[in-house]
Amino acid sequence: EAGVTQSPTHLIKTRGQQATLRCSPISGHTSVYWYQQALGLGLQFLLWYDEGEERNRGNFPPRFSGRQFPNYSSELNVNALELEDSALYLCASSLANRELYGYTFGSGTRLTVV
Amino acid sequence: GENVEQHPSTLSVQEGDSAVIKCTYSDSASNYFPWYKQELGKGPQLIIDIRSNVGEKKDQRIAVTLNKTAKHFSLHITETQPEDSAVYFCAASRRANNLFFGTGTRLTVIP
Numbered sequence: 001e002a003g004v005t006q007s008p009t010h011l012i013k014t015r016g017q018q019a020t021l022r023c024s025p026i027s028g029h030t031s032v033y034w035y036q037q038a039l040g041l042g043l044q045f046l047l048w049y050d051e052g053e054e055r056n057r058g059n060f061p062p063r064f065s066g067r068q069f070p071n072y073s074s075e076l077n078v079n080a081l082e083l084e085d086s087a088l089y090l091c092a093s094s095l096a097n098r099e100l101y102g103y104t105f106g107s108g109t110r111l112t113v114v
Numbered sequence: 115g116e117n118v119e120q121h122p123s124t125l126s127v128q129e130g131d132s133a134v135i136k137c138t139y140s141d142s143a144s145n146y147f148p149w150y151k152q153e154l155g156k157g158p159q160l161i162i163d164i165r166s167n168v169g170e171k172k173d174q175r176i177a178v179t180l181n182k183t184a185k186h187f188s189l190h191i192t193e194t195q196p197e198d199s200a201v202y203f204c205a206a207s208r209r210a211n212n213l214f215f216g217t218g219t220r221l222t223v224i225p
């Protein structure tokens with residue numbers, strides 16, 4: 001069974017540009033979560049999508065947005081990139097009963113803003 | 115929202131010794147407490163979890179304990195091995211909500 005797939009693996013953007021990150025969940029998983037992991041720091045919750053709807057949002061500015069497609073894949077968009085947006089962006093997926101099955105994480109997209 | 119604190123931030127142990135990582139949480143409604151291990155260049159991987167109706171769970175060399183009254187839970191690794199070296203994250207959530215993670219503990223097992 002394929003795990004959670006994220007693309008691209010690495011992304012380099014210039015300050016002010018837009019970045020799009022993509023995530024394919026495990027087959028059968030309907031929930032997708034996005035987390036930001038800045039260097040040396042923990043996992044900060046960004047967004048949670050379930051059945052195509054945004055269920056919760058972390059304490060991030062509106063320039064962080066995303067969506068979930070009918071096939072449950074998801075993309076994260078970051079507009080007007082700032083240097084401090086440089087981080088590892090992790091996507092995770094879960095079944096509906098997440099407290100029973102937990103999350104499965106992908107390997108992340110390393111975003112570098114220069 | 116939920117606030118999870120994790121200690122220590124770094125931990126070094128000799129191979130064969132035990133390691134203990136502690137977390138506290140703020141939301142008394144939280145009922146699911148997983149632990150993740152993150153190796154260099156990889157995403158976090160679930161290693162063990164516990165639910166609020168259980169006080170302790172063990173899986174080979176790894177065990178987790180939960181004290182709901184005090185709102186804290188701990189990860190215990192016995193007979194540590196070099197391959198246990200990684201960053202460990204605790205997390206907490208309530209039903210139908212996302213996970214909130216601790217700040218991580220970098221464990222180094224010295225051969």
